[in-house]
Ligand SMILES: N=C(N)NCCCC(=O)O
Ligand SMILES: [Zn+2]
């Protein structure tokens with residue numbers, strides 16, 4: 001079963017009405033949406049948390065990111081003017097809870113994440129995953145490739161995350177995309193990093209990355225060339241391929257996202273990130289993640305709010321696609 005042949009929900013169950021129940025009341029689901037078990041066990045777009053951060057190389061704490069994003073998402077409203085869409089009315093979006101990954105065994109955790117993602121995709125959902133550290137992009141990509149074949153990847157991040165190993169470990173938050181290329185689960189004609197910046201281990205890092213097929217739009221490119229030109233370039237590269245978007249919140253400048261594990265100066269503003277993401281509406285987005293929110297380093301939920309709005313835009317793109325595939 002695919003997302004488009006999942007039984008259409010006559011009228012999706014939407015979020016709790018914040019004019020009737022104060023938005024700070026009750027347990028937090030993403031955007032105050034129902035849980036998947038409250039809407040019959042499946043959703044067109046499943047928002048799922050992965051509280052896992054055993055793959056980090058510096059500050060820990062992204063295991064708490066998903067719930068911080070859920071808390072910050074209480075203020076989201078049901079109509080998205082930037083995309084002229086009411087995403088939670090167009091498709092059933094629901095919170096699928098958390099994937100219980102083993103914090104003491106990375107290999108097992110990677111398998112657990114993939115198995116849970118496989119189940120959700122097999123039930124007809126597109127995934128909006130809330131990390132967790134960036135290690136989890138690998139099992140998520142394995143899962144989407146199992147369903148769609150090799151996918152285009154748009155990777156927003158300060159870092160390349162195509163390094164080889166850390167301390168001999170293959171599965172870390174700095175290595176998921178090299179593993180994915182090695183495994184043949186990415187469409188190497190359509191791989192882009194956006195927001196790249198900061199010191200590297202050596203020039204070879206860039207050579208290796210280019211050999212894997214990645215194009216780079218640096219953080220400075222976004223500033224110099226502007227959001228519209230960059231978005232056009234990305235859309236051309238992606239075409240109508242099945243697309244996975246992975247957003248490491250450290251793509252944002254530390255002023256816009258202090259709550260993350262490996263911050264780098266000189267990043268995107270949250271406005272730039274949101275505008276680029278909105279500009280990707282209409283692409284064949286099969287699933288997405290927002291990762292690396294580490295709330296212990298956050299202030300006034302700056303990072304979690306930015307992450308919640310980013311996930312909202314991605315969710316809107318997917319909900320619009322679900323609706324469009326039904327009328328097609
Ligand atoms: N994926 C993130 N956030 N960071 C990767 C940094 C790897 C390093 O410490 O070199
Ligand atoms: Zn990063």
Ligand SMILES: [Zn+2]
Nearest residue numbers: 134157161248
């Ligand atoms: Zn990353």
